Amino acid sequence: xxxxxxITPTTLTNTSIALSERELQVIELVAAGLTNQDxxxxxxxxxxxxxxxxxxxxxxxxxxxxxxxxxxxxxxxKVCIDEVNCCLIDTTPIxxxxxxLNKQGLESA
Numbered sequence: 001x002x003x004x005x006x007i008t009p010t011t012l013t014n015t016s017i018a019l020s021e022r023e024l025q026v027i028e029l030v031a032a033g034l035t036n037q038d039x040x041x042x043x044x045x046x047x048x049x050x051x052x053x054x055x056x057x058x059x060x061x062x063x064x065x066x067x068x069x070x071x072x073x074x075x076x077x078k079v080c081i082d083e084v085n086c087c088l089i090d091t092t093p094i095x096x097x098x099x100x101l102n103k104q105g106l107e108s109a
Contacts, residue, residue, distance in 0.1 A: 017060050024078060026053045031070045031079040 019027070022043075029039045036054065040047040054066075063069045073079040 019057065019060065019078075023053055023057050023060075026050065027057060027069065027073050028079050030054070030066055031073055031081060 025043065026039060029042060034042065036050045037047050040050045043050070054069075058064070058069060061069060061072050063072050070079070074081070
């Protein structure tokens with residue numbers, strides 16, 4: 001049985017997936033735990049647009065759900081949580097995950 005974190009020959013590579021700046025912003029907010037409605041408000045776009053972005057991102061990354069997407073984003077250095085897995089991203093993130101959580105009145109573990 002294959003372990004979830006195990007890399008297989010069919011695993012997508014970081015360079016094989018082209019994500020837009022907006023898609024990277026959406027991933028960061030998903031990783032922060034925001035709902036689609038909250039993401040829409042944060043980015044000043046409609047919830048329907050967020051739904052479409054997430055659907056496109058899931059398809060591009062070949063992930064099945066938000067949890068798998070966040071795991072993928074962590075694995076490939078697309079998000080930084082609690083100063084762990086911090087990296088330089090091709091685009092400027094709109095907020096760090098901690099600042100988004102703090103604005104919601106949530107504390108990170």
